[in-house]
Amino acid sequence: MSNPSILILPGDGIGPEVMDQVTRVIDWFGAKRDLSFDVSTDLVGGAAYDAHGTPLHDDTMAKAQEVDAVLLGAVGGPKYDDLDFSVKPERGLLRLRKEMDLYANLRPAQCFDALADFSSLKKDVVAGLDIMIVRELTSGVYFGEPRGIIEEGNERVGINTQRYTESEIERAARSAFELAMRRNKKVCSMEKANVMESGILWREVVTRVGAEYPEVELSHMYADNGAMQLVRAPKQFDVIVTDNLFGDILSDCAAMLTGSLGMLPSASLGAPMANGRPKAMYEPVHGSAPDIAGQGKANPIACMLSFAMALRYSFDQGDEAARLEGAIEKVLADGARTGDLMGPEGGIPLSTSQMGDAILNALDASR
Numbered sequence: 001m002s003n004p005s006i007l008i009l010p011g012d013g014i015g016p017e018v019m020d021q022v023t024r025v026i027d028w029f030g031a032k033r034d035l036s037f038d039v040s041t042d043l044v045g046g047a048a049y050d051a052h053g054t055p056l057h058d059d060t061m062a063k064a065q066e067v068d069a070v071l072l073g074a075v076g077g078p079k080y081d082d083l084d085f086s087v088k089p090e091r092g093l094l095r096l097r098k099e100m101d102l103y104a105n106l107r108p109a110q111c112f113d114a115l116a117d118f119s120s121l122k123k124d125v126v127a128g129l130d131i132m133i134v135r136e137l138t139s140g141v142y143f144g145e146p147r148g149i150i151e152e153g154n155e156r157v158g159i160n161t162q163r164y165t166e167s168e169i170e171r172a173a174r175s176a177f178e179l180a181m182r183r184n185k186k187v188c189s190m191e192k193a194n195v196m197e198s199g200i201l202w203r204e205v206v207t208r209v210g211a212e213y214p215e216v217e218l219s220h221m222y223a224d225n226g227a228m229q230l231v232r233a234p235k236q237f238d239v240i241v242t243d244n245l246f247g248d249i250l251s252d253c254a255a256m257l258t259g260s261l262g263m264l265p266s267a268s269l270g271a272p273m274a275n276g277r278p279k280a281m282y283e284p285v286h287g288s289a290p291d292i293a294g295q296g297k298a299n300p301i302a303c304m305l306s307f308a309m310a311l312r313y314s315f316d317q318g319d320e321a322a323r324l325e326g327a328i329e330k331v332l333a334d335g336a337r338t339g340d341l342m343g344p345e346g347g348i349p350l351s352t353s354q355m356g357d358a359i360l361n362a363l364d365a366s367r
């Protein structure tokens, strides 16, 4: 049988340097755990625009459709701020999500014990935190029509449309309930049913799907209250399911509970392919961080944890995923810190590749 295939799209900013460390981890699994992958690499975002005049070449899109999993670094940067909207780096990412139909975006927010002091919240509010946000990723106001900037009278009007079909809500909800069954059996759905019809439908459909999962405790919250509850008492949640835009905002908020955006992975999953694996793309939640790009300061952990999610959700290697997560937890417990994880006491931060060294050593020790 041939090896499973991975397409790596390092992208822009710190994307390439964190991905270099992930490549070392992938190689380690091939050499030491007899778990080899066929890895290919291509361009996305600003890097693709520089080479091809488009943030995602059609050939790259076609490759992404064929592989077992895509691993993406980050896209965007100030260099591309003035580009036409249609060729902005972010459009490459959105096209991948849309054309691969990756409707369920899993964004776990877990607080590692060693980092509980780094959160902007009090330690006892975040210690032991383990929540999962399921963000609908292919619809809603990001994609709804009509959209655009039009002339009306003597001024311009910016238009975007929040639009959700029942089936779009249903499949995102189902992903959330399935996850909850393997976790603590709680789902909280967030929308704005008090002001938006799409929110009313969202609540109705989630409730209907929930009836198929009697073991799961379902609650509903308006998304603004949800944002407040996330910083007030985040441990009340297990799985949160929400739409594309609220999910974008709430997941950044949840990420920061854990101490650093440099720690948070994500998985974007679609329908099963012919081989039974879901269409899948894995990416860190952090962006391209142009301010520190190319300086070897970036934290590679979010990207490595994204690969761990690939091991778990695409390759059915939950034990090996846990091995990698365990290695990361170990180096953090031993005090390994990149710049984003430096406390007020200071110290000399590890470089991106030194953090990679530490994690590879911990992986070696895990065997």
Ligand code: IPM
Residues within 6 Å of the ligand: 090, 093, 094, 248
């Ligand atoms: C995210 C990002 C993206 C989004 C951008 C880069 C298009 O913020 O993945 O959360 O808004 O979805």
Ligand code: MG
Residues within 6 Å of the ligand: 248, 249, 252
């Ligand atoms: Mg975001």
